[in-house]
Amino acid sequence: MNGARSLLSALVAHGVDVCFANPGTSEMHFVAGLDAVPQMRGVLTLFEGVATGAADGYARMADRPACVLLHLGPGLGNGLANLHNARRAHVPMVVVVGDHATYHKKYDAPLESDIDAVARTVSGWVRRTLDTGDIAVDVAAAVAAGRAGVVSTLILPADVSWTDSEPAERSLRSDHVPDPFPTPAAAAVVDDDAVRDAVAALDSGAATVLLIGGDATRDAGLSAAARIAEATGARVLCETFPTRLRRGAGVPAIERLAYFAEAAEEQLAGAEHLILAGAASPVSFFAYPGRPSDLVPAGCEVHTLATHSGATAALEALADELGGDTVVPVAPLRRPEMPTGALTAFSTAAAIGALLPEDAVIVDESNTAGIGVAAATAGAPAHDVLTLTGGAIGYGMPAAIGAAIAAPGRPVLSLQADGSAMYTLSALWTQAREQLDVTTVILNNGAYDILRIELQRVGAADDAPAGPQAQRLLDLGSPTIDFVKIAEGMGVPARRATTAEELAAALTAAFAEPGPHLIEVVLPSLVSG
Template sequence: MNGAQALIRTLVDAGVDVCFANPGTSEMHFVAALDDVPDMRAVLTLFEGVATGAADGYARMAGRPAATLLHLGPGMANGLANLHNARRGRTPLVNVVGDHARSHKRLDAPLESDIDAVAGTVSGWVRRSLAPEDVAADAADAVAAAAAGTIATLVLPADVSWSEGADVAVPVPARPAPRVAPPVVDDVAAVLASGEPAVLFLGGDAMTAEGQLAAARVTAGTGARLMSETFPARAARGAGMPELTRLPYPPEMAIAALAGTKHLVLAGAQAPVHFFGYPDVPGHPVPEGCTVHVLSAPGEDAVAALQALAERAAPDADPVLLEAERPELPSGELTPRSMAAVVGALLPERAIVVDEALTSGVGLAELTSGAPPHDWLSLTGGAIGDGLPMALGAAVACPDRPVLGIQADGSAMYTISALWSYAREQLDITTIVCDNGSYAILQHELERVGAASDGERAGQLLDLGGPDLDFVALATGMGVPATRATTAEELADQLQKALAEPGPHLIDAVLRR
């Protein structure tokens, strides 16, 4: 068999049976080999950033990697922002990038670039297959590397792909996450027993239901506060879960949230830092005099560490859990808060919420906290344009669960072509576009960095008007049924109908300017 056939068969045997693709000439033998390995599901996207973001969303929900197929260095560059988000979320992902045939590289063809160097900026593992006999083993190693929570990029020269002489490789057994040593648990238990103000700060796999419930036992028995990363990759939420405060995004609010803390205990998370530096503001919200303790580092088994800590520090404590509660359906003007109330009132059980609402997300966490159990996916790396692709990947991973995307208007335009893939695959995704006609988050940042300006030219770079974006037309033009809501009542009616019908839908929620 040729290299492409061996690669795909090895990926499938290793559990990677979905590939989000935007291929080109150098990947055509991979494309042809899909007919020889029907167990690999290939999902076409119209932009590489959709492919990489979809692979991110898929892996977050499936718990195992998807593959991407990208065309040379420029194709990978188009997908780089969402590879960045995947890296920040420790998403397992196998990134296959085609390259020129080995004999052609020395000619410096127009699409020639240093793929390996660019891949290294977002990948924890990079390898170039140098012969067809190597491809399958390289693919097995890539899956094993990705399973540890990283992006594994395999560069596949075109002639290695088309050449015969390859064979399928045996998958590399996955290694379980390392356990935290008992003395570490004992040390943290002693810190929490001191009675000094403490915060148990969660991230990574600590945000699963099991991790949060164990953490809530700890806080119930020790008096520590429970808090999480601002943008966790995946969080279990809803009735029956503990109340979990996210560290706020604005620096002044994050600093206030941790004020007075003497001990910050990290479980699956890194010590928090602000997204940006600001004049006369410290780079992180951890107060002076606060000691940071690592219960489990990212990549270690945070759930087991929290369960061990609960047994050690709070053996008889019962976690305080949220009761089932929904807001009343609002009426009147459509604002970010009334939009959040509609979502909280109607959110289906077992829904997957993909949150890229940004500034329009005010009230979403609060008003959905008592909704039926659901999962929440966040923008981990801050590179906007991940929401629509992540919803695509999540829906492919979980076809029996409704997906609800809450999507800011400006960032939607980065990867709007994801809607075409929704329609082509007939995925059960409902998208609410938070249409406020501006890059509102940048208006806030303009003031926060001390560069506030009332000038017309500065304002034009933050305003999405002139012409206004028509999301109904954009969606219907790509095969997704779409409606427009201008009041809370209209949004509620349209969301109920969209959730009741299979397939994709988009609602353009026109918010108060």
């Protein structure tokens, strides 16, 4: 068995059985090995950023890592932005980067580059396998590291891939091999001192905000947080960009910390205690002249109850400690009325709220144009939302691939702003190739609206209004991007909606028919360009 097959077998043995791939010559033995290891599902992507984003969406929904197969340093570079998003959210992933044969590197062939240095900037674990006999051990370590919430990167030289491995004994010589099948991460150890500290803050009578994130944004964590709020009157907020948020009818409702720092400051105003459960202490997404980076109100005491992976357990311990009712209020089923007439960001959101299917997964990269979606879907059937955790755009359409593969029975709604859609467009082709049940709604306002807003907020237009050269760099309307044609060009059926009635008809049809669909919603810009 050559190294590539050892690798595939070891990945499958450790529960990694989907590989999002964009291979090249140095990965041909991996590709050829797929037929010998049929448990591994290879999914072709036409750009590496699609592969890494898909693996992120997959892991968020499957709760276990997928593999990503990339070609040398440039392939890793193309995948870097979505690896950044995964890193920021502690999403597990096993990235295999093929490299030149060990003996070939010294010749500095055209594709030679410093893979290790780039990998270290996004990976919690990096290893270069130099001997075929080490593959099984290295895969075990990579998966174990990934399961702890990091991007693991295994660099695999071509000759290690094509060389036959030693007998199986050697592969198993290490005692570092974890369980052959993935299990949920071991129950987090709750820090009793941190719980007592939180109880004291909550019992003090002072205004307290509980900010949750990490693993606490699913049913169990939300319920525990809601119990705490019921028992103490504390205000509960969720981090701005949760990795996977459960919400909708029957789920305890939670307010997200606002993206714009001014709004977040208002949400946090008056807090004397801030308890962090899985969330980082709130900071401004960007710096703005004359405004604070740290959003914790002056004089507010910050308490860290738990970090990202132990937040639910800690919240449950805290809720138990506080006692009180275990039945908490949940959002009622209450959909918006179907809007009519010309579409705006808000009527688009209302149509989505009115028609969202049961148990959907929303991948949200709608940015400014999605401003109304949270409110409009608050009472829709319960669903999961995946958000842009690291701010690197081009995440949504790839992540929708992974979510659909991880949750094959669930409809995926990919809400996508026009500007960010242009980064990883070929995700649509993979959605068509795999016939995934993804409905993409492109919110096309013909502009980088967020930047039109930020241009004002950073004071760049204070001396004089931005001139035509500046405006031209924020305008996407000249020429107009026709997402219907682009989608059809990649094999995804598509239609355009300019009225609420057209959008309702398009959403209804897309949700009713399996496979991918795209709906382009033509919206006015929120800001004059």
